[in-house]
Amino acid sequence: MYLFIEQxxxxxxxxxxxxLITLGLALVYGILGVLHVxxxxxxxxxxxxxxxxxxxxxxxxxxxxxxMVACSCLGVLIERFIYFPLLKFPPYVPLISSIALxxxxxxxxxxxxxxxxxxxxxxxxxxxxxxxxxxxxxxxxGIFAISATIFLVLWFITTKTxxxxxxxxxxxxxxxxxxxxxxxxxxxxxxxxxxSAIAAVAGILVGIYxxxxxxxxxTVPAYKSLALIVVGGLGSVQGAVIAALLLGIAETLLIGYAxxxxxxDALAFIAMIAVLLWRPQGLFGKGA
Amino acid sequence: MSSYVITVSIFIVIQAIVAxxxxxxxxxxxxxxxxxxxxxGIGAYSAALLSTRAGMVFWVAAPLVMxxxxxxxxxxxxxxxxxxxxxxxxxxxxxxFIVEALFLYVPFFGGALGIGGIPRVRFMGLRLFGTxxxxxxxxxxxxxxxxxxxxxxxxxGLACMALGEDETAASSMGISPVRFKLLAFVIGTxxxxxxxxxxxxxxxxxxxxDFGFPVSVMILSLIVLGGMGTLWGPLIGAIIxxxxxxxxxxxxxxxxxLYGVILxxxxxxQPSGLLGEDSIIRKILxxxxxxxxxxx
Numbered sequence: 001m002y003l004f005i006e007q008x009x010x011x012x013x014x015x016x017x018x019x020l021i022t023l024g025l026a027l028v029y030g031i032l033g034v035l036h037v038x039x040x041x042x043x044x045x046x047x048x049x050x051x052x053x054x055x056x057x058x059x060x061x062x063x064x065x066x067x068m069v070a071c072s073c074l075g076v077l078i079e080r081f082i083y084f085p086l087l088k089f090p091p092y093v094p095l096i097s098s099i100a101l102x103x104x105x106x107x108x109x110x111x112x113x114x115x116x117x118x119x120x121x122x123x124x125x126x127x128x129x130x131x132x133x134x135x136x137x138x139x140x141x142g143i144f145a146i147s148a149t150i151f152l153v154l155w156f157i158t159t160k161t162x163x164x165x166x167x168x169x170x171x172x173x174x175x176x177x178x179x180x181x182x183x184x185x186x187x188x189x190x191x192x193x194x195x196s197a198i199a200a201v202a203g204i205l206v207g208i209y210x211x212x213x214x215x216x217x218x219t220v221p222a223y224k225s226l227a228l229i230v231v232g233g234l235g236s237v238q239g240a241v242i243a244a245l246l247l248g249i250a251e252t253l254l255i256g257y258a259x260x261x262x263x264x265d266a267l268a269f270i271a272m273i274a275v276l277l278w279r280p281q282g283l284f285g286k287g288a
Numbered sequence: 289m290s291s292y293v294i295t296v297s298i299f300i301v302i303q304a305i306v307a308x309x310x311x312x313x314x315x316x317x318x319x320x321x322x323x324x325x326x327x328x329g330i331g332a333y334s335a336a337l338l339s340t341r342a343g344m345v346f347w348v349a350a351p352l353v354m355x356x357x358x359x360x361x362x363x364x365x366x367x368x369x370x371x372x373x374x375x376x377x378x379x380x381x382x383x384x385f386i387v388e389a390l391f392l393y394v395p396f397f398g399g400a401l402g403i404g405g406i407p408r409v410r411f412m413g414l415r416l417f418g419t420x421x422x423x424x425x426x427x428x429x430x431x432x433x434x435x436x437x438x439x440x441x442x443x444x445g446l447a448c449m450a451l452g453e454d455e456t457a458a459s460s461m462g463i464s465p466v467r468f469k470l471l472a473f474v475i476g477t478x479x480x481x482x483x484x485x486x487x488x489x490x491x492x493x494x495x496x497x498d499f500g501f502p503v504s505v506m507i508l509s510l511i512v513l514g515g516m517g518t519l520w521g522p523l524i525g526a527i528i529x530x531x532x533x534x535x536x537x538x539x540x541x542x543x544x545x546l547y548g549v550i551l552x553x554x555x556x557x558q559p560s561g562l563l564g565e566d567s568i569i570r571k572i573l574x575x576x577x578x579x580x581x582x583x584x
Contacts, residue, residue: 033374035374035378082552086555086556086559089559090318091374091377092314092377093555095320096509096551097551097552097555097556099322099505099551100509100548100549100551100552100555101548101552103505103544103545103547103551104545104548104549104552106544107542107544107545107548108545111541111542111545223381223382223385223501226378227381227382230375230378230379234374234375265385265389266385266389269381269382269385269386270386272378272379272382273367273379273382273383273386276367276371276375276379277367
């Protein structure tokens with residue numbers, strides 16, 4: 001029983017990390033309609049910057065902050081110079097550009113930092129929690145605390161502030177939103193800044209959780225998070241987060257208890273195809 | 289010709305065959321597919337299984353492989369093509385990952401070790417390899433190009449292209465979107481199956497990683513580079529992207545980076561490809577042919 005609960009908590013941690021990656025993707029899809037595969041590239045770059053800064057300064061706070069700022073700039077550059085000029089073309093054009101960009105970013109990381117796995121060994125400065133016989137390691141506590149904070153802040157921004165209202169208006173109809181005085185382009189910038197900064201945090205957390213940072217670490221999340229935004233309902237941020245948490249738990253439990261002949265990474269896509277057949281608008285999407 | 293050049297040419301021709309299949313799905317019918325390597329793999333695996341386990345000769349197996357691949361394309365296309373364009377892109381990525389995982393984890397397909405000992409193609413008692421196999425591949429490529437050309441002229445092809453341009457307008461003319469998209473999907477995947485069969489008999493050993501998602505991206509890059517929906521685009525793309533890594537052999541470290549950068553620059557500044565509408569090459573050619581006068 002305790003093992004089961006500990007496994008579920010591990011799954012929840014994996015799910016929280018998936019959710020952090022998927023958030024940015026869902027936000028970008030909601031506003032631009034672009035499948036932002038290169039988001040996982042930003043996540044990889046974030047992990048490397050975090051690792052580098054931590055190795056130089058020894059400060060985790062510095063590592064996270066520098067990673068967030070650098071990735072925000074990168075995200076805005078990508079949006080300004082690649083996605084925005086391509087919006088007038090059919091949706092596959094920005095998608096292919098995004099895949100190409102992702103390949104380029106992965107290769108860039110490999111060439112700069114080398115192909116080998118870097119170990120990112122440190123304990124997050126959080127307390128170890130104990131209930132009865134269940135022990136939650138500092139790393140898990142840290143992941144839960146950081147991701148819960150990010151979810152809450154994001155939820156607050158999107159639902160309670162004027163900025164959030166402007167964001168929702170822009171994602172519904174950019175032209176009408178701009179006619180009532182919302183600077184749509186600035187809103188898009190803000191969304192890329194938010195999404196990319198969160199991706200950087202996710203990259204650093206993954207690096208710490210699995211104790212490794214390597215060039216291809218973004219490949220599986222890149223496509224898994226695509227499946228997750230479909231399962232959650234394209235453009236629905238809450239749906240994507242819930243789908244990510246569920247997937248993390250399901251994967252961990254299935255690996256632990258069921259002997260399925262498929263790798264865990266195929267599970268997301270099987271879930272996605274099942275959802276598409278049964279409920280094409282996604283678990284939490286509205287309308288058909 | 290040295291055997292090195294011949295081997296490289298064979299791979300270019302096989303890639304072109306697979307790319308022509310994708311061109312029908314993406315270029316003509318406008319259905320974005322990012323899982324084409326899955327069908328390439330299904331073709332290669334069925335060819336390998338038919339020849340090693342069932343002892344079938346290539347000439348019987350090849351049509352059967354195309355039927356199998358096209359049939360699986362039909363089954364997988366049925367649910368996928370009902371969803372919107374963005375969903376289709378993600379669904380086909382999913383299909384690619386699942387198919388690769390099946391090849392890797394089901395013992396029947398040889399697992400991570402793949403399938404080896406695939407015999408060479410025999411023709412009238414002669415084993416085809418090198419130049420003669422290149423000839424066979426070129427014949428197949430010719431047939432595929434002919435089918436593509438016919439597809440742009442026949443009624444079903446025109447219907448598909450109308451769907452690709454504007455689905456609502458086309459269906460108001462009485463064109464059933466699902467039926468014609470499926471037709472394009474089946475023809476395209478069958479071509480990928482043929483390419484897969486040729487690949488299996490050339491390599492004589494296949495493994496799941498030969499048909500992963502990066503291969504799908506590479507095939508898509510070929511037609512983006514050459515010009516989507518053009519008759520000669522996939523061939524030009526296959527020649528350029530097939531020859532580049534060989535020419536840039538000394539820079540093999542930077543090969544994937546180069547790939548990404550070329551694709552990115554191409555799609556950013558010339559989304560219609562080298563031979564597509566209002567591309568640089570087409571403009572230059574037009575100028576050359578019309579002697580500098582754009583009008584008449």
